[in-house]
Amino acid sequence: MSHHPALPESAYSALGLPPSVVRILMNPKPRPPSISAPELHQNARDFEERLPENESHIMLYAELLLHIRTITLFASLRSHHTRETKARLDADGNLITVSHEGYKATIRLPLKVEGKGDAALELPAQPPSKELTLRLQMEEQEDSDMLGLMAESRKANIVPWDGVTLEKQEGVELRCKNCEGVLVKREVVSLNGQADTPILCKHCGQTLGKQDTPADGWRIWKWCLSISSGTSSSPSYSTYSVQKWISARLLYLIENVGVRKFHIHPPPSPSIATASTPTAWTPSILVWVFTPDLLFSSSIARPHRTDPTRAVKCFFKKQAWAPLQPGEPESATIEDVEFPLELYEELQKSLYESQNIIPATARKFQGWDVGLLERFDVGEEVLGEQDEGDQGTEGMEGLGLGDDDERRGREVRRSLSQESLD
Structure with a gap:
């Protein structure tokens, strides 16, 4: 844009312009500065390695690997650490606090570390870095819970x-997890009698499972349910995050198939399922269960999570799935697994969201993305009070089943106990 000298005021008089407009024309905008303000993070080599602007100046993450008795602590800082950067273990051995440039962050360790009084942890002196890693080796004590x-x-x-x-x-009642509607008799569940017919909640239309004709029953997905039990005046409710059901399914496959890599995909469209050309494909994800059992803690809080949290560490990659072509051999090291579309989407969402709490330097491994899936812990299998003396089969009182519906209720219970998701 060229900048010409301003004309005198008399040059605008014949135009009949207001004085305010004439002043604007006589005082054009200044030239833009030749030097721009630098971007706040222009020296960062990788945008993904920067802490999000809305997060704390210090992000802490710790994980315990039981089989090697080691806690690894990661600290992500906004600037390089200095001699003033400190890490201290509290007197109870439960918490570690990292302080840096006037900011502090505290994390609850996955396992209590035995100690007497506050203890300063030695940080690496060189080279200066925004990412710190400490490894705490656990030693078994007589009164330890290891x-x-x-x-x-x-x-x-x-x-x-x-x-x-x-x-x-x-008084057990199965409920739709989406709307908490009780699954009572036929009026709550919509069926038309055909094989693989979706079972829908009559309250909200949520898909809860499908009819299983070979088993002469209903296959209801646990991850779509919540369960209430106890008396009507004092009921207790039980529900779990979908990712815990997913990890239970993967662990089941590890135990029964003997592999740790799974090519997971949603049901193919009819055109893909019947296609004979290799160009027909479905978006999928390759999951490698690298660490089946660990405990982690993070300074980034999330709803419904109380650290330490038990989890499965997974490596994963986006893939494209297609039916095997005639003569094409099956993989002996990768198991093909089909998930309902909603479950597949939840798997992807959980893996990518988990990366927000993993240090930037630990989110990749030799071309794989790294993520976490929460898994069930000891005690979560208990549902309310159990009467060990009552071994009857009439335990689904909250379903209000008649003779025919009672038989179907038993089918529901069998479907609920199958594997992990159904």
Whole structure:
């Protein structure tokens, strides 16, 4: 844009312009500055490695690997650490506080560290970095709970709501997780009798499962349900995040198939399912369950999460799935797994959102993305009070089933106890 000398005021008099406009014309905008203000993070090499502007100046993450008895603590800072950057373990051995440039962040460790009084932790002196890593080696003490964490009960793949447990409860009611509507008799569930017919909640239309004709029953997905039990005056409610059901499913497959890599995809469209050309494909995700069991804590709080949190660490990649072509061999190291579309979308969402609490330097591994899926912990399989003396099969009182519906109720219970998701 060229800048010409301003004309005298008399040059505008014949135009009949207001004085305010004449003043604007006589005083044009100044030239833009030749030097622009630098971007706040222009020296950062990787945008993904910067802390989000709306997050704390210090982000802490710690994970405990039980099999090697090691807690790894990561600290992400907005600027390089200095001699003034400090890390201290509190007197109880539960919390670590990192202070840097006047800011502080505290994290609850996945396991209590035995100590006497506050203890300063030694930080690496060189080279200066925005990412700090400390490894705390656990030593077994006589009164330690380390062996308790590695007990047989923790080695099992915990899956709540099995049929035996539900039959022992008083006043058990299955509810739609989306709207809390009670699944009572046929009027709540919509069926038309065809194979693989979706089961819909009559209150909100949410898909809850599908009819399973070979099993002569209903296959209801646990991840779509909540369960209430107890008396009507004092009911207790039980529901879990979808990612816990997903991790339970993956752990089930590890135990029964013997592989740790899974090519997970939603149901293909009819055109893809019947296609004979290799160009027909469905978006999918390759998941490698790298660490089946760990405990983590983060300074970034999330709703409904109380640290330390038990989780599965997964490596994952976006893929494209297509049906095997004639003569094409199946992989011996990767299991093909089909998830309902809603579950597949929840898997992707959970993996990518989990990266927000993982340090930037730990979000990638040799071309894989790294994520976490929460998993069930000891005690979550318990639903209210259990009466060990009552072994009857009439435990679904809250369903209000007649003779025919009672048989269907037993089918529901069997479907609920199958594997982990159904």
